[in-house]
Amino acid sequence: MTNQSAPQYYPDVTDTISIGFDRIGLRYGRGEEILSDVNFVLQKGSMNFVTGPSGSGKTSLLKLIYLNMRPSRGLITLFGQDTSQLEKMAIPLIKRRMGIVLQDFMLIDHLNVYENVALPLRILGNSREDYHEDILSLLSWVGLGKRQNAFPTTLSAGEKQRAAIARALIVKPEILVADEPTGNVDKEIGARLIRLFSEMNRLGTTVIIATHDRALIPNSADILYLQSGTVIHKRGDDV
Amino acid sequence: MSDPSVKTPPPQPLLPDDKLADRPLFVVLAILAFLATLTLLTVKLSYVSAGSWGDDLSRTVTVQIIPIMGKDTNEAAQKARSIIMAQSNIDNVSIMPKSYSEGLLKPWLGDMVLPNDLPLPILLSIKISYKKNFDVIKVSSALKNAGIKADIDDHSQWSKDLKRTARAAQTIAILAFILIMLAINGAAVFATRAAIVGRTTLMQVLQQVGALPAFTAKIFSLRCARTSLKAGAIGTLGAFLLLIVLGLFGTMPGLRNFMPGISVGLIDFLLALLIPIAMAIISAFTAWKTVNRILMAEMYP
Numbered sequence: 236m237t238n239q240s241a242p243q244y245y246p247d248v249t250d251t252i253s254i255g256f257d258r259i260g261l262r263y264g265r266g267e268e269i270l271s272d273v274n275f276v277l278q279k280g281s282m283n284f285v286t287g288p289s290g291s292g293k294t295s296l297l298k299l300i301y302l303n304m305r306p307s308r309g310l311i312t313l314f315g316q317d318t319s320q321l322e323k324m325a326i327p328l329i330k331r332r333m334g335i336v337l338q339d340f341m342l343i344d345h346l347n348v349y350e351n352v353a354l355p356l357r358i359l360g361n362s363r364e365d366y367h368e369d370i371l372s373l374l375s376w377v378g379l380g381k382r383q384n385a386f387p388t389t390l391s392a393g394e395k396q397r398a399a400i401a402r403a404l405i406v407k408p409e410i411l412v413a414d415e416p417t418g419n420v421d422k423e424i425g426a427r428l429i430r431l432f433s434e435m436n437r438l439g440t441t442v443i444i445a446t447h448d449r450a451l452i453p454n455s456a457d458i459l460y461l462q463s464g465t466v467i468h469k470r471g472d473d474v
Numbered sequence: 475m476s477d478p479s480v481k482t483p484p485p486q487p488l489l490p491d492d493k494l495a496d497r498p499l500f501v502v503l504a505i506l507a508f509l510a511t512l513t514l515l516t517v518k519l520s521y522v523s524a525g526s527w528g529d530d531l532s533r534t535v536t537v538q539i540i541p542i543m544g545k546d547t548n549e550a551a552q553k554a555r556s557i558i559m560a561q562s563n564i565d566n567v568s569i570m571p572k573s574y575s576e577g578l579l580k581p582w583l584g585d586m587v588l589p590n591d592l593p594l595p596i597l598l599s600i601k602i603s604y605k606k607n608f609d610v611i612k613v614s615s616a617l618k619n620a621g622i623k624a625d626i627d628d629h630s631q632w633s634k635d636l637k638r639t640a641r642a643a644q645t646i647a648i649l650a651f652i653l654i655m656l657a658i659n660g661a662a663v664f665a666t667r668a669a670i671v672g673r674t675t676l677m678q679v680l681q682q683v684g685a686l687p688a689f690t691a692k693i694f695s696l697r698c699a700r701t702s703l704k705a706g707a708i709g710t711l712g713a714f715l716l717l718i719v720l721g722l723f724g725t726m727p728g729l730r731n732f733m734p735g736i737s738v739g740l741i742d743f744l745l746a747l748l749i750p751i752a753m754a755i756i757s758a759f760t761a762w763k764t765v766n767r768i769l770m771a772e773m774y775p
């Protein structure tokens with residue numbers, strides 16, 4: 236993460252920057268701004284944590300990153316593109332370059348674990364033969380090798396979380412966004428998931444994780460600390 | 475690595491059928507198809523019947539030889555027959571027996587015995603060649619010149635009345651058919667919205683993983699088309715079977731007078747098959763449009 240003062244644009248550094256927020260403000264309806272003058276730049280391949288008190292806007296910040304909503308003001312750049320200028324039909328193409336893990340897992344109940352994880356590849360039109368081995372390997376990697384035929388309703392919270400993570404990772408995303416990925420699992424599994432994210436990061440993925448559990452944040456990680464609707468940038472060991 | 479003992483399941487449909495949730499709509503669509511088939515085949519049968527009746531009427535002409543005091547009406551009828559047969563486009567001229575004329579008086583006079591010397595007109599039934607014209611003025615003039623008093627009815631007024639009535643019935647039936655098809659369209663929109671509401675997570679996840687609106691719309695579109703096709707086929711088949719049964723009853727001696735003369739064949743069946751196909755196309759298009767519109771509105775709001 237680079238702490239910069241309100242960058243206007245990044246034409247010469249777009250190949251090294253994944254995400255840029257420039258004076259971003261966000262309000263719901265006519266209410267007060269819940270995010271105000273948020274500025275930061277996340278470098279490609281960086282490992283980042285978003286933390287802050289409950290209700291500080293962590294989830295809203297992530298929603299802005301994964302294009303679930305537009306900011307009320309300011310400029311967001313993703314992969315060097317000004318998101319306000321994106322054609323609507325370009326949004327799904329940007330989303331395909333991202334993996335998203337949400338607090339409530341968002342697994343599809345009538346699909347088993349295998350099919351839930353395969354979903355991003357199915358929508359790309361890939362054939363089962365092409366992705367079958369990848370899915371099995373990934374499921375094995377997240378510890379769900381023997382649960383591939385299980386349906387979400389029969390999974391524990393930890394298993395659901397790992398299935399959701401596997402689905403986010405299967406496309407080898409350039410950016411991985413996770414909202415409280417350890418919120419529903421015990422400390423041991425939580426630490427294991429963070430190691431999994433670190434491994435993805437080691438392979439080149441830009442990782443952004445929102446968590447309220449500071450104990451899970453490695454010392455080497457970059458931190459976006461949210462307070463009073465704005466971001467205070469700190470290194471992990473300063474928090 | 476993967477566990478070889480666990481068998482990979484076959485691909486699962488992204489939007490599987492939900493029989494319990496779909497049942498009310500399925501029944502509504504089947505009923506609409508049933509009504510649409512009855513209406514469509516009624517229109518078709520009325521066209522065929524009106525055309526057939528019209529052809530029959532326009533191919534026959536009735537000439538009434540009116541008795542003249544002091545002249546033999548039978549002789550006048552024979553003479554009139556010869557004059558008419560000499561005209562062009564005439565297939566056949568039949569002199570109807572006296573009992574036929576007497577029979578026409580029965581509604582007014584009942585079964586009373588008529589005196590032998592009662593001057594009754596004699597009727598001539600003329601059959602005209604198929605799709606040829608009958609020149610009423612020419613024949614009327616020829617009969618008059620031969621000293622025969624005759625009244626010629628080429629059934630043109632009756633034929634016009636019949637056509638007008640048939641056209642009115644057909645217009646009403648076509649309007650009913652259009653209304654039914656509009657109801658099918660409305661049901662498809664309702665079904666799609668219900669399916670979306672019931673599958674919010676699927677829609678959100680598909681959006682989240684970068685599915686194009688067209689991909690999601692296609693899934694819902696195919697699902698609605700399949701439901702409509704199945705329900706439409708059942709409704710259409712039911713209506714067709716009903717018409718066959720009614721047709722069979724219509725041929726039974728005791729029921730002939732109470733049942734309409736319905737006859738449906740292979741052409742009618744093929745025509746009726748257009749209804750479930752049309753329903754599937756309407757449903758698919760409506761679902762596609764509805765889902766696409768919702769997704770485009772929700773995308774990066």
